[in-house]
Structure formats: structure tokens, C-alpha cells
Amino acid sequence: MDTSQDRNVLTDANLQRIEQLKTRYQNPQSVLLEALWMWQGEHGWISEEGMRYVGTLLGTSYHHVLGVVTFYTMFNRKPVGRHKLELCTNVSCMLRNSERVLKHIENRLQIKTGETTSDDRFTLVEAECLGSCGTAPVMQVGDRYYENLDEAKVDTILGELK
Amino acid sequence: MERLLLPSIPEYHRIDVYEAHGGYAMLRKALGMNPAEIISEVKASNLRGRGGACFPTGLKWSFMPRDSAKPTYLCVNGDESEPGTFKDRQIFECNPHQLIEGTIIACFAMGINVAYLYVRGEYKHWIDLVQKAVDDAYARGYIGRDILGSGFSMEFTVHRGAGAYICGEESSLMNSIEGERGYPRVKPPFPAQNGLWGCPTTINNVETITNVPVILRLGAEAYTKIGAARHPGPILVGVSGHVNKPGVYEMPTGVPLLEIITAYAGGVPGNKKIKAVIPGGSSTMILRGEALEGVCMDAESLKAAGSSVGTAGVIVMDEDTDLVKVLWRITKFYHHESCGQCTPCREGTGWMEKILKRFVEYNATQADIALLNEVANNIEGNTICALGDAAAWPVQSMIRTFREEFERRVRA
Numbered sequence: 001m002d003t004s005q006d007r008n009v010l011t012d013a014n015l016q017r018i019e020q021l022k023t024r025y026q027n028p029q030s031v032l033l034e035a036l037w038m039w040q041g042e043h044g045w046i047s048e049e050g051m052r053y054v055g056t057l058l059g060t061s062y063h064h065v066l067g068v069v070t071f072y073t074m075f076n077r078k079p080v081g082r083h084k085l086e087l088c089t090n091v092s093c094m095l096r097n098s099e100r101v102l103k104h105i106e107n108r109l110q111i112k113t114g115e116t117t118s119d120d121r122f123t124l125v126e127a128e129c130l131g132s133c134g135t136a137p138v139m140q141v142g143d144r145y146y147e148n149l150d151e152a153k154v155d156t157i158l159g160e161l162k
Numbered sequence: 163m164e165r166l167l168l169p170s171i172p173e174y175h176r177i178d179v180y181e182a183h184g185g186y187a188m189l190r191k192a193l194g195m196n197p198a199e200i201i202s203e204v205k206a207s208n209l210r211g212r213g214g215a216c217f218p219t220g221l222k223w224s225f226m227p228r229d230s231a232k233p234t235y236l237c238v239n240g241d242e243s244e245p246g247t248f249k250d251r252q253i254f255e256c257n258p259h260q261l262i263e264g265t266i267i268a269c270f271a272m273g274i275n276v277a278y279l280y281v282r283g284e285y286k287h288w289i290d291l292v293q294k295a296v297d298d299a300y301a302r303g304y305i306g307r308d309i310l311g312s313g314f315s316m317e318f319t320v321h322r323g324a325g326a327y328i329c330g331e332e333s334s335l336m337n338s339i340e341g342e343r344g345y346p347r348v349k350p351p352f353p354a355q356n357g358l359w360g361c362p363t364t365i366n367n368v369e370t371i372t373n374v375p376v377i378l379r380l381g382a383e384a385y386t387k388i389g390a391a392r393h394p395g396p397i398l399v400g401v402s403g404h405v406n407k408p409g410v411y412e413m414p415t416g417v418p419l420l421e422i423i424t425a426y427a428g429g430v431p432g433n434k435k436i437k438a439v440i441p442g443g444s445s446t447m448i449l450r451g452e453a454l455e456g457v458c459m460d461a462e463s464l465k466a467a468g469s470s471v472g473t474a475g476v477i478v479m480d481e482d483t484d485l486v487k488v489l490w491r492i493t494k495f496y497h498h499e500s501c502g503q504c505t506p507c508r509e510g511t512g513w514m515e516k517i518l519k520r521f522v523e524y525n526a527t528q529a530d531i532a533l534l535n536e537v538a539n540n541i542e543g544n545t546i547c548a549l550g551d552a553a554a555w556p557v558q559s560m561i562r563t564f565r566e567e568f569e570r571r572v573r574a
């Protein structure tokens with residue numbers, strides 16, 4: 001069984017993938033975002049250990065990695081629930097009632113935006129434009145987009161995400 | 163009109179279907195041409211960049227040195243993060259091979275051997291779709307060493323971002339590929355001299371590149387006859403907000419905005435009046451509903467109307483829309499996305515957001531209108547990149563165009 005989740009390392013498969021990716025750029029540091037994606041994929045969030053580990057792999061300093069992690073909004077700098085609900089509230093979604101959908105989720109989950117449910121199942125955050133304005137309002141959960149949302153659809157989705 | 167960017171052919175995203183309909187034939191044709199001839203053809207087509215700036219693509223290509231001692235690069239910009247914009251995603255999903263074919267042709271024309279397609283991190287699903295298409299193109303010998311026996315070689319890498327609007331700005335995009343924070347660079351030097359890793363680099367939008375095989379197929383002269391004379395070609399228009407059928411529609415440039423809203427996007431729900439339209443993504447200047455007559459979806463017409471074509475993301479707002487709240491939300495976005503390098507943008511966007519919040523809450527003073535305008539004026543033109551302008555323009559244009567919306571919220 002793969003125990004990388006507990007070991008603060010990346011899996012061998014990901015390490016091999018990083019070596020392949022390095023050959024596609026002039027500088028190994030270019031693989032940084034992808035390596036951080038791998039870390040987040042394996043561990044759920046990016047800890048200081050993760051940043052130090054990835055920095056060593058790519059020959060860049062911890063403080064550089066920290067600067068990058070804090071710049072990009074998709075990296076989790078603390079643990080999040082099993083399902084991170086990212087609801088777009090930007091203009092096109094706002095015009096199609098994303099605010100109402102956000103309130104509905106808050107009420108259903110009994111949390112405020114930015115919080116995680118006590119069972120660690122859901123974290124709710126507001127997202128900036130997700131590039132899905134034609135099917136607004138939209139919510140991203142992991143790699144998946146849920147589009148044309150309304151209260152009923154949200155209820156179904158929340159029920160399905162265990 | 164025949165759809166040239168998003169053809170209505172089932173399964174067109176699959177390489178065998180794409181090939182069966184003439185896909186990659188323009189690559190074969192290009193490889194038999196003189197590279198300078200291809201650049202001349204793209205210049206003659208008057209193709210202008212579809213990422214917002216409308217810069218002539220052929221001219222941009224001609225800036226690349228022919229005899230660079232350093233490697234040269236093409237970055238294809240699929241960061242697509244301007245609110246109201248969702249067109250490149252359609253290309254990733256429905257026509258990835260035309261994007262890939264255009265990329266290879268562009269590389270051959272400029273003598274580039276390495277291309278990166280930068281895609282926003284949120285689009286993981288679409289990155290997987292494009293990666294599959296790239297893998298298929300490698301397998302058939304369209305990408306890689308000695309392409310189709312031509313002696314020309316190139317590598318194609320899909321690069322995933324991680325959530326940052328600013329990375330759609332071309333110099334930020336290059337920094338992001340280098341594994342840096344996405345800070346814009348001071349220009350000059352321009353990317354064609356000093357780009358990715360200090361090497362000559364061209365950055366083109368996804369939709370722009372997808373037009374390249376079309377130009378070779380139709381010929382530049384026929385291409386210039388599509389749509390508006392000074393901004394020709396097919397264009398992907400994304401319509402969102404208060405319309406019955408929001409979505410991405412392909413059309414020639416120069417279609418009247420009102421026709422786009424009514425004929426393509428099915429009109430406004432409940433037949434309500436149009437209060438305002440943002441024609442080209444959130445940074446473009448807002449237009450009054452009553453002033454849309456005669457305004458068309460092309461660079462010149464929208465410029466004359468006091469706005470710009472931007473990314474052709476049309477946001478429609480009906481008569482019941484709270485425009486001050488819309489502006490507050492847009493400004494909150496630019497505040498959130500400001501990279502923080504330049505003081506006017508970093509501080510000014512936050513300041514504007516706070517002032518606008520007072521208007522939203524009917525708690526502003528008369529002096530706040532002038533203050534808001536002044537802050538916007540002090541951001542515009544005073545920053546390294548265009549994000550500052552993008553944050554200032556909606557504010558300036560909203561005050562100019564809908565002053566009454568602010569006046570009626572001033573506290574007595």
C-alpha cells in the first residue's frame with residue numbers, strides 16, 4: 001500500500017513524471033506548479049514540509065516555493081474538507097443568482113463561506129470567474145464543474161458528494 | 163456562414179474525424195511553403211489577436227528574429243480568466259486539433275521548435291482533453307522530430323496554471339511558466355527580444371492560433387472578406403447574463419450587438435429592457451442599453467462607441483440590474499487579482515472597492531463620486547501592466563455613463 005500520505009514525500013510515479021517534465025523546460029523550476037499540484041493531489045493541502053520537499057526536488061529554495069504557493073489561489077495552505085466547494089460569484093454568475101445559491105449552501109451546511117463542516121466533508125469558498133459564464137451559476141468541486149445551478153440542483157449535488 | 167472555428171461536425175475533437183474533414187492538410191501545405199510566405203499570408207489576412215488587444219498577428223510574428231543564437235519559443239495563451247469570457251474552453255473541448263495544427267504552423271513560420279500551451283488551473287478537465295489530443299498528434303507524427311518528413315521538429319507542452327487572473331497577461335504568463343510568481347514584467351524589452359528565459363518569444367491567444375489553418379485554407383484574400391473590413395474573420399462571442407440562451411456563438415466580426423443579443427442569444431428573459439451591456443469582458447467600458455443601435459462586434463465599431471471588443475465576452479444586464487453592485491463586484495475581482503507590484507493598482511483597487519461598498523449600502527457621500535473617479539484616474543496608465551487600466555476603465559465608464567446610479571445612492 002502506498003503510504004506517501006503519511007510520509008511527506010511524493011509517490012514514485014509522480015517523481016518519475018517530474019523527471020520527465022524537467023526535460024521539457026530550460027530550467028527545472030518550471031515544473032514547480034505541477035509538482036505542487038502533485039503534492040496537493042496526494043496530501044490534500046500544501047504544508048511547509050511539502051514546500052521544502054518540492055523545493056529540494058527542483059533545486060529552488062523554500063522561500064521561493066512559499067512565495068509561489070501564496071501567489072496562486074488554487075493551492076490550499078491549510079487542510080480543507082473532502083470536497084472543496086468553489087462557487088463563482090463574479091458578475092455573470094451574480095446576474096444569475098449565485099448569491100442566492102451561496103446562501104442556500106451556507107444554510108444547508110450550517111457554515112459560513114470560508115469554513116469547513118465539522119465532519120470535514122465540505123469546505124465552502126467563493127471563487128472568481130471560472131470561465132463558465134454561459135452556464136452560470138457554476139461551482140467547481142475538485143476537477144469537476146457543476147453548471148446551471150439552482151437550489152434544487154445544489155441539494156442533489158451535496159447529497160451525492162459523500 | 164460555414165463555422166470555421168467550431169464546426170458543427172460530431173466528434174470533431176477526435177483526430178480521425180478531424181483528419182477525415184481535411185484536418186492537418188494545412189500543416190502539410192505549410193511545411194511545403196517558405197516560412198516568410200506564411201507570415202506574409204497571415205499579415206495579409208489582417209488577423210488581429212483575439213485575446214483582447216486586437217494586435218495584428220502577422221506583424222507580431224514578424225518581430226521574431228530569424229537567426230537567433232538562443233532558442234525561441236511560442237506560448238499559446240489559454241489562461242482565459244477575464245470575467246464574461248468562456249470561448250477558448252469551447253476550442254479545447256470541440257476543436258483541439260485545429261488549435262494544435264495552428265500552433266505547429268505558427269512555430270514553423272517563425273522557426274520555433276518549442277511551444278507551450280498555458281491553460282488556467284481550473285480547467286483541469288479541459289487540460290486533460292487537450293493533452294489527449296496532443297498525445298494523438300504526437301502519435302501520428304504531426305508533432306515531434308522531423309514532422310511528416312519535412313526536417314522540421316517541434317515539441318508541444320501543455321502547462322497548467324494554478325489560479326491567477328494576471329497570468330493571462332503575457333509577461334506574467336512567461337514568469338508563471340518559469341515557475342515564478344505571476345508578476346508582469348516591465349516592457350520594453352518586448353517578448354520577441356527578451357521573453358521566456360530571456361529568449362525571443364511570441365505569445366498568441368488560443369482563438370487567434372485556431373484561425374491560422376483557416377487562413378491557409380481560404381487564402382488571405384478570402385479571409386479578409388469575412389466580417390468587418392478592418393477586423394476580419396470569424397469570432398467567438400460569449401454571451402452571458404440576462405439572456406434566454408447564454409453561450410458561445412461563432413459569427414463573422416461586425417454583427418450588430420443587438421442582433422447578437424436577440425437573434426443568437428434569444429433576447430432578454432421576460433422581454434425586459436436592456437439597461438446596460440459590457441461588450442468584451444469585465445474590463446471593457448459599459449454601454450447604455452439605449453445606445454446599442456448600430457454598434458457592432460468589431461474593434462472599430464466598439465471603439466467608436468467608446469468601448470472595445472476585448473475578449474468578445476458580452477455581459478447583458480436587464481432593466482432591474484443594480485449596476486453599482488455589478489461594478490462593486492467587478493472591482494472586488496480586480497482588487498483580489500492585483501499582483502501587488504505597483505502601488506496605484508494594489509492600493510487603488512482596494513480603495514475603489516471600499517468606496518463602492520459605501521454606494522452599495524446607500525452610505526456614500528456626494529464627494530465619494532469624485533473621489534472614486536480620481537482614484538481610477540490615478541491607476542490608469544500608472545502601472546506596469548494593463549490590469550490597472552482594466553480595473554480603472556469599468557469604474558470611469560460607469561461614472562460617466564450611469565452617473566445617476568451613483569447620485570441616487572448618496573446619503574442625504
